[in-house]
Every structure is written in structure tokens, then in C-alpha cells.
Amino acid sequence: MLWPEQPARQDVGHGVANGSVELKERAVSYPEILHHGATQGVTGSCHQLLMDAQHSLLIDCGLFQGAETSAEGRAGAGSLAIDFALDTVKALIATHVHVDHVGRIPYLLAAGFKGPILCSEPSARLLPIVLEDAFKLGVSSDQRQVERYLELIGQRSIALPYKHWFTLADTSTLLCRIRLQRAGHILGSAYVEIDLTYKAIGRKRRILFSGDLGAPHAPLLPAPRPPYRADTLVIESTYGDRLHEDRRSRRQRLETMIEQALADRGSVLIPAFSIGRTQELLYELEEIIYRKTRSRPAAREADVRSSSHADWPQLPIILDSPLASRFTQAYRELQPFWDREATKRARSGRQPLGFEQLITVENHADHLRMVEHLASTARPAIVIAGSGMCTSGRIVNYLKAMLGDRRHNILFVGYQAMGTPGHAIQKYGPRGGYVDLDGERLEIRAGVATLGGYSAHADRQGLVSFITRMREWPDEIRLVHGEADAKRALGAELRRRYAEKQKRVSIITP
Incomplete structure (x- = not known):
């Protein structure tokens, strides 16, 4: 366990028939995904996975930039506040440390978030540098406050190695495990696999959040490898409408x-x-x-x-x-x-x-x-x-x-x-x-x-390949972190690929 388990509810699952039926009906409605950012553009990434009535996870909590808005329509600096309930949020998973993915963490802590911040080992090294800068720019430059804040970040951060499964919750009704895999975007970037098992009904679901996926052959970083499978995929679409140069x-x-x-x-x-x-x-x-x-020959130096x-x-x-x-x-x-x-x-x-x-x-x-x-x-x-x-x-x-x-x-x-x-x-x-x-x-x-091709993001081909190279393709795909044209183009290409293989898919643009 990465945090103490909450006590189980006393009014559920005591072997009473109608209680069991109610539990099963409620379990069928989960998981659910709420998007608190990166739906109107490419910044402000923040997604909430509701696993059941008592447990949810946040994947990223980033700043909005430029004219891009929060889900409530407030732009840029006007959308710093955390205006969604945190009572069920058990952990924040940071896919990488760009400010549009982690820049609202100071405001998340101020809003009362008490859980751990989970990230890869390189991200754990880089995150304090990012958050120190964000804190000084947005909150206070007082050195004592900065030091206390960074100490808190250090206490909350948990570095996870790549490729290993970790149990986040194991109750009488829910088992949740997560795994980080290299995303190839920046050093430490990861995509997140989340395995959910609903014990009361024997139902399993694997949800994958891509974070930002890197382009193949990016300098310094290994290229991302697709996972074996996913049922639901939340994927970025920044360059879903174009191709990069090699x-x-x-x-x-x-x-x-x-x-x-x-x-x-x-x-x-x-x-x-x-x-x-x-x-x-x-x-x-x-x-x-x-x-x-x-x-260059030395003789040509002067020329x-x-x-x-x-x-x-x-x-x-x-x-x-x-x-x-x-x-x-x-x-x-x-x-x-x-x-x-x-x-x-x-x-x-x-x-x-x-x-x-x-x-x-x-x-x-x-x-x-x-x-x-x-x-x-x-x-x-x-x-x-x-x-x-x-x-x-x-x-x-x-x-x-x-x-x-x-x-x-x-x-x-x-x-x-x-x-x-x-x-x-x-x-x-x-x-x-x-x-x-x-x-x-x-x-x-x-x-x-x-120089448009010089991007740390996967292009349309890279995004499509990330999905189609899975052994088992997701039946639900949510397109986030992209402009409207990029989402439309990526969605159209994915529908074409699925149709070719006679596979069914629900493509959602939140």
C-alpha cells in the first residue's frame, strides 16, 4: 500500500441480498473519467478517474496557458483554482513535469489535497525544480515559504520505477494497480496503465492515460513502446493532424x-x-x-x-x-x-x-x-x-x-x-x-x-501506431490535449483503421 486504507463502509456488502444487488449496480457505473483541463486546447492537463464512490485518482494537474480555458471557460491565469471535489482523490499521478501538466500542484495542495504525488524516478528528481519556480512566480518568493513548500513536496512525492505494477488500493470491493511506462516525451515522462478489478462482480477494466507521447528517435530518449492492451485510452492529440519529418x-x-x-x-x-x-x-x-x-579542412578556415x-x-x-x-x-x-x-x-x-x-x-x-x-x-x-x-x-x-x-x-x-x-x-x-x-x-x-517537425510530441502516425500496435485495441478512446482540427483528423484516421479491421470503437472528444 502507498497510503492507509480508508475504513470500509458499514452499510454495504454484509451478505444481505438487496445490499449485494445495490453494490453490483453501483459498480457497473464505474469507472468514470472527468476532465478538468486539456479539453479546449493543449494546456491545463488534469483528468480524474473515478474508480468507485470512495476512490479516485488525478492524472496530472497543469496550468492553462495563453487563451486556453478551463472546463468552466476561465482563461489562463483566471483558472488556477481547484474547483472540483477532492474528498475521494487518493493520489496524483504526474505523467511528466512540464508546467501544463504539474503547474497547478501548489493550488491543489492549498485546496486540501493530502495524498501522495506519484511519478517516475527521473520526474521525482526534476519535479522540485519545476514546482519551486512555479511557486515563486505564482505564490511567494519568500525563501522560508519556498523551503517549507519544497519540503512538503519531497514528503508527498513517491518515485516509481518503470515497468513495475504497484497496488494503490485493495479493499473488499476494489483492487487498483498502476504501472508507468516510458513515454519518450521528456526525461522522466510516462504513460500510465491502471488496472481495476471490481471484486463484487468480477469485472476488470484497464485504463491508460498517455500523458504526452514522444516522437520516435527523439534526442536523448528511448522511443515509447505501446502497451499490450487497454480497454479505455485517454490520449493526447497535439499533432493529430500532421506528420513530422524524420x-x-x-x-x-x-x-x-x-x-x-x-x-x-x-x-x-x-x-x-x-x-x-x-x-x-x-x-x-x-x-x-x-x-x-x-x-572541415584546416586550409579552408580563412575562407x-x-x-x-x-x-x-x-x-x-x-x-x-x-x-x-x-x-x-x-x-x-x-x-x-x-x-x-x-x-x-x-x-x-x-x-x-x-x-x-x-x-x-x-x-x-x-x-x-x-x-x-x-x-x-x-x-x-x-x-x-x-x-x-x-x-x-x-x-x-x-x-x-x-x-x-x-x-x-x-x-x-x-x-x-x-x-x-x-x-x-x-x-x-x-x-x-x-x-x-x-x-x-x-x-x-x-x-x-x-521548424515544425522539431517536436517532442508524436505526430498522427505515431499516435495511431501507439494504438494499432497494441495486441488488444481499446474499445473506448478519448481525445484530449489538442486543437479541434487535430482531434477531428486523428479521430477520422482511427475510425478508418478500426473499420479496416472490423473492430468497434467509441471515440469521444470531451
Whole structure:
């Protein structure tokens, strides 16, 4: 057991015939799933599995971002409160530590949640870093309060190894077991299998929550493997309406787009999430620099330096995010969870996440000096800074200083939610439009490009394969965490696949 069992109800199941009938009738109505987020877009993930009248689980409890709303229609910062009952919630399972999946945990605790927070072993290492930042931004920066809060998080967190079943509840009427499997999205990400057995009626049901599934061949991470079976599947649909390029093409496009941008003789700004995307970018940039250094003849040094192309071995890669730096260090320490390719590189003496050209900017004064230096000199450089959707963080200062200069370029490598500054820049920048940042309207003269295939999410083919490679396909699929078009496209493709195999399925869009 991972927590003390509640006393069994005294009015149920004493061998009385009508009591047994009532118990069976109630059991048939379970399990039930309530969605408290990620139904109107790709943020605010929070799902509640009602197992019976006394037991439920939360899967994720994330922040809403941009113009996306809670189930009650409140947008962004207005949907922080936990406005659903917690009296039956026995545990929170965190599929991974992105803020749109865990960012409301401070508010969950404030609302009275007393249960454990279950996650993978890498996530248990990364979660305090995420929640410390979320607490400071949203609750209080008082160090004593922060320390007390982090101590509470540490007491509540339980790290579970992958691939092992764990019993969460075992009463006279219900058996609940869970298992975490690698999801390949970011380090520590997991999809959750939940086995329910209703003892009174001998009924079993396996429910699977995908969390965010990673793309095959993502840097650093093993690809997710589908489970054997599921009866009900709650699956993300972020890229349910499109296909990604293969990894080699993505890396080549990354290299080409950076070289084209640097030909403008300015800097390249890459907004990136502090965890996951930043580390993948560093990994890929190290590979490009490594290949360029090994393949370029020394005799051509002067020619390359004088050309309009990037001098990769001398090009500064600036990581301007203290939070991203902390995550990158944690990633280095979690090397046992890397994939074979990354591990092989490290063993050969390379430093995929700490190479020579990497410059980290820690304190705010150094950050401001770096912004001023690059804005005034337009020195060729690559800057990686958060936040990934340009809603806050140090990337905002770079954008305010450099968006109006044609020498600079913005390169988007991640999803930009509706209502975020990143989405506005991505949409209107190529048209010579504007964006509002910190109450200031800025014309966009810098180049704007999107490397859409560079995603930590599975595309339509990956999502469909996750289902169709199961031995036993689910008969109920719930599509969450996606825009309406993505859900429609994914749903249509799944119906086609099921029809081909003459299988029945109920596809639900909450």
C-alpha cells in the first residue's frame, strides 16, 4: 500500500441480498473519467478517474496557458483554482513535469489535497525544480515559504520505477494497480496503465492515460513502446493532424535555417521550454558542431570565416535561462535514463549537454548586458531562452530589443498555443505585422521561421501506431490535449483503421 486504507463502509456488502444487488449496480457505473483541463486546447492537463464512490485518482494537474480555458471557460491565469471535489482523490499521478501538466500542484495542495504525488524516478528528481519556480512566480518568493513548500513536496512525492505494477488500493470491493511506462516525451515522462478489478462482480477494466507521447528517435530518449492492451485510452492529440519529418531531416533543416539566419549577420533567437526542448536542442547543436569541426579542412578556415555562412566551431551558443541550466545539469546527472546513442556519445568523451561553445547566463545583470551587447552589435550567435511560447522569461527582453532589427531572426521549434505572443509572432511576423509585449506594441522586422517537425510530441502516425500496435485495441478512446482540427483528423484516421479491421470503437472528444 502507498497510503492507509480508508475504513470500509458499514452499510454495504454484509451478505444481505438487496445490499449485494445495490453494490453490483453501483459498480457497473464505474469507472468514470472527468476532465478538468486539456479539453479546449493543449494546456491545463488534469483528468480524474473515478474508480468507485470512495476512490479516485488525478492524472496530472497543469496550468492553462495563453487563451486556453478551463472546463468552466476561465482563461489562463483566471483558472488556477481547484474547483472540483477532492474528498475521494487518493493520489496524483504526474505523467511528466512540464508546467501544463504539474503547474497547478501548489493550488491543489492549498485546496486540501493530502495524498501522495506519484511519478517516475527521473520526474521525482526534476519535479522540485519545476514546482519551486512555479511557486515563486505564482505564490511567494519568500525563501522560508519556498523551503517549507519544497519540503512538503519531497514528503508527498513517491518515485516509481518503470515497468513495475504497484497496488494503490485493495479493499473488499476494489483492487487498483498502476504501472508507468516510458513515454519518450521528456526525461522522466510516462504513460500510465491502471488496472481495476471490481471484486463484487468480477469485472476488470484497464485504463491508460498517455500523458504526452514522444516522437520516435527523439534526442536523448528511448522511443515509447505501446502497451499490450487497454480497454479505455485517454490520449493526447497535439499533432493529430500532421506528420513530422524524420530526425535526420529535422537536424539538417535546423542547421540550414540557422546558417540562413546567420547570413543576415545577426543573432538567432530560439524560444524554448526550459526542460526537454532546450536539452534536445543542445544535443543536436553539439552534433552539428562536432561534425563541422571534424569535416572541415584546416586550409579552408580563412575562407569559411570570411563567408556569409556560420563558423560553427567558433559560434557561441548562449543558454540564457537559470531554470534551463538547472534542468540541463539534472539531465546530465540522470544519464542512466538516456538512450543508447546518447550514452555512447558520453562514453566516447563527448559532452552532449556541456560542450565548449556553450555559454550559460545566470544572473539578471549578465542577462541584461548580453541583450544589450547582441542587440547593438548583431554579433552572430544562437540564443536559447524561455519561455517557449514567449509568455514570460528572458526571451521577452531579447524580443523587445531585437524584433525591430532585420539582421536578427526568430526560430520557433515548438508548439505555440493560441493567444500567446509566440503564436502572434509566428503568424504575423512573416507578414510584417506586430506583437504586444509587456503592454508595448512592437513591429516585427526580424526574420521569423518555424521548424515544425522539431517536436517532442508524436505526430498522427505515431499516435495511431501507439494504438494499432497494441495486441488488444481499446474499445473506448478519448481525445484530449489538442486543437479541434487535430482531434477531428486523428479521430477520422482511427475510425478508418478500426473499420479496416472490423473492430468497434467509441471515440469521444470531451
